[in-house]
Amino acid sequence: MDLAAFLLASFLLAMVPGVGTAMLVRQSVRGGRRAALATVAGLESGVAVWAAAAGLGLSVLLVASEVAYQVLRVAGVVVLLWFGVRALFGRHREPDETAGGGFRAGLLVNLANPKLAVFAISFLPQFVPPGASHAALLALAALWVVVDTIWYLLIATLLTRLVGILRKSSLVERISGVALIGLGVRLAVEG
Template sequence: MDIVAALPAFVVAVVLISASPGPAMALIMRRAALRGLSGAVPTVLGLEAGLYVWALCAGAGLAALVAASEVAYLVLRVVGAAFLLYLGVRSWRAAWRSRKAGPAGEADRDLPGASPRTWWRAFGEGAVVMLANPKAAAFMIAFYPQFVPADRPLLATTALLALLQVAVETVLYLALAAVVGRAGTWFRRPAVRRQLDAVSGTVLVALGLRMAVESR
């Protein structure tokens, strides 16, 4: 298989995968709704950094070890599920505090104008959500070998393909964040924001519970 000839199929597969609903999509949409495009950038970059780490692990054979190890797989699944539940409960608490406090109680940390600390926290959330997902490891070891020719070095070729995937997903996710962010003023209305926090919290909790109970 020629790697250049396989690139169109690879890009199409990446686009379809990126469009699949999941924790990444939920985080990006909530972040963009509350903070606009600029506020969603660190979340997207964190997710893609985590994805690239998993891709390198897949190329080096480490992801296969994680996927094959019952203990490692279970630990990642528990950590990933717990973190999604934490994010979901935090959204619920934000909705509850906003309901009790009213418009005057809106938290500055979720309004435009992110501080460096807020930026890195959003980046870290995205990275942890991706890195603590054992399904990502299983996906990488199944996905990338299909596009790596037998005569090519696995790690180097996987690293290059992963850079392409990161570039494609970053463009797609930022485009989504830009579309959602354009309605940011509406989303940041107290009543709408409460509903957004409640709904996004429910989605994140549901995803966390699914990750906790689902098998391989």
């Protein structure tokens, strides 16, 4: 097992902006540091679920079953569109009301992400020898969650330092809403 290659790949993959980054920006702007940290915890709980499922071989069922994949994909579309529409047209809450919602938002976004499940089962096994135990895959899954968490905590720290500036304009809320809707639409039209 090449641990250095795994760590580098995990870090580079964490850096690719996606649904989690959009949700983290949205929650950070809305709720500050507390909401940002809660969102990171939710996002990483979702990653941990898919990573553990991949480590145990369970997410292979998702890939093997077209129906299961499509159900998860539709759920992902609904979640992304719901958050996006709320960001664009919803009433903007006070910061103290959004901290608890950050965890739920992060968790929902990653649990309803079929790409994360498929990615987990294609990414983790590359770094263990054929026939490796579930323990080796679970160890890599845990390491992947740690690397991803470190990246998102760095982003959360940066965002919370800028949150005063960002809160003055609802532009960031609108941009994150458009991004979430766009990601939802993209997920809907992809096969």
